[in-house]
Amino acid sequence: MTPAKKLLSYSYYPGCSLHASAKEYDESTRGLFKALGIGLQEVPDWLCCGATPAHNVDELLSLSLCAKNLSLAEGVEGDLAVACAACFSRLKVTQHHLADNETKRKQVEYAIDGTVNLAKPVKHLLEILAKDFGLDRLTEAVQKPLAGLKVACYYGCLLTRPPEVPQLDCVEAPTIMERVIGAVGAETVGWSHRMECCGANFTLSRPGVVLKLSGSILDSAKAAGADCLMVACPLCHGNLDIRQKEIEEATGQRFGMPVFYMTQLLALAVGVAPGKLGFDSMIVNPLPLLREKQLL
């Protein structure tokens, strides 16, 4: 007899982008988890974690916003699942920081008028899929292997940094994205810019920076023979997908490189209907590539 499979269930912090510009990340996450039989329950009334702007301006505010979210999450059972790399980093940094800084913890507890929940494990979707659910089970769930699709896995900055905090994988040479997407049959390419910054939130104030940095990322992925990029951060997605045309105009290079959220590709592989994965809201149209690879 096979041992009974543990039923997995999580509380879920989508973060602001997943309710707006990254709605396809949210839709595909829900679709994927449902297909895999993993429970996901959204934390009611969660607020913005402050992302990078909050700690750029006011560290105490940044810690307090995250602490408030952690305390709201207490009301929902299960470890806290986070999709956005920036939200993930901020929530983890807050727990890490307040655990060994009593003075700050007191200030934060005063600000949120409550205690800080340091105990609830905060987990990125990658970690849930690779460690809790397991790569073998992921492979078993595949209905449409992504065979022949060459994916450049892009980590960006915040999935693994700062070093002591996320503990997701090796900080300098992580492989968790490659392992997860490899488990559903995709091919991954080795490339130089997996962890280089895309220009982050300079997208609003100094788009020129984004054109340069994201341009090199696209260039590197293309040179490595990738068909597409896979990301886990709405900001990276915006810079690489939404600004790709501008980058092409500025650099005179043609990339035509679809930028998928990791859950879009995974959900496609486990048989979620393509119509539910938000492919039509991507700026670089991924349909020709998916058709060419016979994935649609």
Added chain:
Amino acid sequence: MKHSTMRLSIETMNLDFVKKVEALSGSSVRRCFQCGKCSAGCPMRSFMEHPPNRIVRFLQLGQYERVLAGRSIWYCASCETCTTRCPNKVDLAAIMDALRKCSWDAKGPSKESYVQLANRLFIDNIRTYGRQYEMRLAAVFNVKSGQFLKDLMLGPKLITKGKLKVFHQKNKNLAEIEQIFKRIEELRKKGEAP
């Protein structure tokens, strides 16, 4: 500026400033031995006139003016590469945060600190709505920074793709959010928080 002579004397060394940066960032600048690893990996290096390791050196020498002059601190993307790679555990990303705060407090907004304007609008959105309202963020930023035409072409496309929302739903717990902001201000007023 870059190659001008730097005079070190009691008058030019502001060690109180350095102490403040160390307190705000929770990181020592004295540990740095100038290996340059932080700057080697910094993706924003080419946009800065002083690379990250030089910023730390200036701090070690109490060169407050030099650190805050120019655009280096405003071009840091908070990518944490420097902090990750420093062999001496200098948390340079946190030091950059502290420097931005000091500069803004001392000098207010400037052309170089455009990015901080965007950051502040982002925070205003949290206070008003509880969550980000991307459309308002972009619109207000463009008006306040005088870049009316920027991204004009991007907007309509994103709206039709359903990526930018024209209307916004507010959180139910706005009063609690307002209270967080108020209480932090109160702590600062009483001198109980940096």
